[in-house]
Amino acid sequence: MNQKSDIVIVGGGIIGCAVAYELSKRGISVSVVDGRDVGGGATRASAGMLAPFIEGQHLEIMWTLGSRSLELYDSFVADVVSDSGHFVPYERTGTLEIALDKASLECLERAAERLSSVGVKCSLLTRAEAIAAEPHLGSNVHGGLVVSTHGFVNANALTCSLHHAAAKHGVCFITASEVIEISSHEDSVMVKTAGGTLLSGAAVLAAGSWVGRIPIEGVSPLPIRPVRGQLLRLLWTEASLARIVWGADCYVVPWSDGSILVGATVEDAGFDECATVSGVMSLLGAVCDLLPAAQGAGFDTVRVGLRPATPDDLPVVGRSAAMPNLVYATGHYRNGVLLAPLTARLVANLMLDGQEDPVLGEISPSRFGEF
Ligand SMILES: Cc1cc2nc3c(=O)[nH]c(=O)nc-3n(C[C@H](O)[C@H](O)[C@H](O)COP(=O)(O)OP(=O)(O)OC[C@H]3O[C@@H](n4cnc5c(N)ncnc54)[C@H](O)[C@@H]3O)c2cc1C
Known part of the structure; x- marks a missing residue:
C-alpha cells in the first residue's frame, strides 16, 4: 500500500467518521485508517445521550460546546441519513x-x-x-x-451511517490496519502502517484514547488517558x-x-x-x-x-504546534457523540478555510504544552 490523499484521518470512531464526512462533502479526498473496524473503539459502548446541561457538566465551556453541537444535531442526522440511506434512531x-x-x-x-x-x-x-x-x-x-x-441517538447506527455517507462521497476506509508511526516528509505527512505508508497533505489524529500511544516524529505524546x-x-x-x-x-x-x-x-x-x-x-x-x-x-x-x-476533561481540537499539518480531534471524554457535529465543522473550517473559531482557543492542544 502506498496511497495518496489530501487528508488522512487516523481513527474511525464517531469523531473520525464525522470529520471524514464533513471534509468529503467539501470535495476533499480523504482516507480513514483504523486498527479495528469502523466504530470499534469507545463509540460502540456509548449511550448516545445528547445532554450538555446535565449534572457534572459544570464547566462553562462544556455548555458552550455542547449547546452549539446540539443545535447542529437535527440537520446533521437528516443529512447523514439522506446521504447514506441508513436509518438512525434519534429522539x-x-x-x-x-x-x-x-x-x-x-x-x-x-x-x-x-x-x-x-x-x-x-x-x-x-x-x-x-x-x-x-x-x-x-x-x-x-x-x-x-x-x-x-x-439521544444510536451512536453505532450514526457511525455506520456516517461511514456509508462518507464512502459515497469518496472516502477510502482502511480497517484492521494499525498506524505505527506518523512523520513529516517535505510538505507531506507520512502515516505508516504495517501494510504500507499513506502520504497526504495533512492528517487528523482522531484515535480516541490511543492518541498518546502513536509515535509522532518530533512530537511528545499528548496527555490522553x-x-x-x-x-x-x-x-x-x-x-x-x-x-x-x-x-x-x-x-x-x-x-x-x-x-x-x-x-x-x-x-x-x-x-x-x-x-x-x-x-x-x-x-x-x-x-x-x-x-x-x-x-x-x-x-x-x-x-x-x-x-x-484529558487532564482538564475538555476535548483537544486544533493544530499541532510541532507539526502544523497535523490536527488533533480527540479527548472528548464523556461527550464524543454529542460533540461530533461541532468537532467535524471546527476541523473542516480550520483545515480548509483557515478559520480559527474563537472556541478553539479553549480546546487547543497548546494548553498542555508544545504538542
Ligand atoms: C459507557 C460509555 C457511555 C458513553 N455515553 C456517552 C453519551 O451518552 N454521550 C456522549 O456524547 N458520549 C458518550 N460516551 C463517550 C463517547 O463514546 C466517546 O467520547 C466517543 O466515542 C469518542 O469517540 P472517538 O472517535 O474519539 O474515539 P473511539 O470511538 O475510541 O475511536 C478511536 C478509534 O481509533 C482507532 N485507533 C486507535 N489507535 C489506532 C492506531 N494506532 N491506528 C489506527 N487506528 C487506531 C480505534 O481502533 C478506534 O476505532 C460514552 C462512552 C462510554 C465508554
Whole structure:
C-alpha cells in the first residue's frame, strides 16, 4: 500500500467518521485508517445521550460546546441519513434528572436557576410531579429537573451511517490496519502502517484514547488517558419510560424497541476493555434503586469502552504546534457523540478555510504544552 490523499484521518470512531464526512462533502479526498473496524473503539459502548446541561457538566465551556453541537444535531442526522440511506434512531424527548435527598434537590434548584439565566428551558418538579412524570420511579424521590431539549441517538447506527455517507462521497476506509508511526516528509505527512505508508497533505489524529500511544516524529505524546465505562442493555418489560432518567448512581436511556441502556461506570483501568462482575453488579443495583421495576427486566448485554480523557476533561481540537499539518480531534471524554457535529465543522473550517473559531482557543492542544 502506498496511497495518496489530501487528508488522512487516523481513527474511525464517531469523531473520525464525522470529520471524514464533513471534509468529503467539501470535495476533499480523504482516507480513514483504523486498527479495528469502523466504530470499534469507545463509540460502540456509548449511550448516545445528547445532554450538555446535565449534572457534572459544570464547566462553562462544556455548555458552550455542547449547546452549539446540539443545535447542529437535527440537520446533521437528516443529512447523514439522506446521504447514506441508513436509518438512525434519534429522539429529542428530554431528560429527567432526579434528586434523592434534600441536598441534591438544592443542587437541582441552583442548576435550574443557572440554566434559566442563560435561556435554557427547564422545569423543576416536586416529588409528586416527578412521580407523575415517571411513574416507575422509586418512593425515595425528592424532586426532579426536566430539560426538554436533551435527547439521544444510536451512536453505532450514526457511525455506520456516517461511514456509508462518507464512502459515497469518496472516502477510502482502511480497517484492521494499525498506524505505527506518523512523520513529516517535505510538505507531506507520512502515516505508516504495517501494510504500507499513506502520504497526504495533512492528517487528523482522531484515535480516541490511543492518541498518546502513536509515535509522532518530533512530537511528545499528548496527555490522553483511557477512562473505562461499562454499560448494560436490558430488556424492559413495563410501560416505556418517557425520557432519559438520570439518577445519582446511574442513568437510563429508553429505546423504542423496548430496550433500555443503563450506564455507566467510570473507572481507571488502563487499556483493559473487559467487563467486570463488580461493574455489572454496581449498575444493576443502581438501576433497581432508581426504577424498582428493573428487577423484572431481561439481561441482554454489557458493553465496555475507553473514554478518551484529558487532564482538564475538555476535548483537544486544533493544530499541532510541532507539526502544523497535523490536527488533533480527540479527548472528548464523556461527550464524543454529542460533540461530533461541532468537532467535524471546527476541523473542516480550520483545515480548509483557515478559520480559527474563537472556541478553539479553549480546546487547543497548546494548553498542555508544545504538542
Ligand atoms: C459507557 C460509555 C457511555 C458513553 N455515553 C456517552 C453519551 O451518552 N454521550 C456522549 O456524547 N458520549 C458518550 N460516551 C463517550 C463517547 O463514546 C466517546 O467520547 C466517543 O466515542 C469518542 O469517540 P472517538 O472517535 O474519539 O474515539 P473511539 O470511538 O475510541 O475511536 C478511536 C478509534 O481509533 C482507532 N485507533 C486507535 N489507535 C489506532 C492506531 N494506532 N491506528 C489506527 N487506528 C487506531 C480505534 O481502533 C478506534 O476505532 C460514552 C462512552 C462510554 C465508554
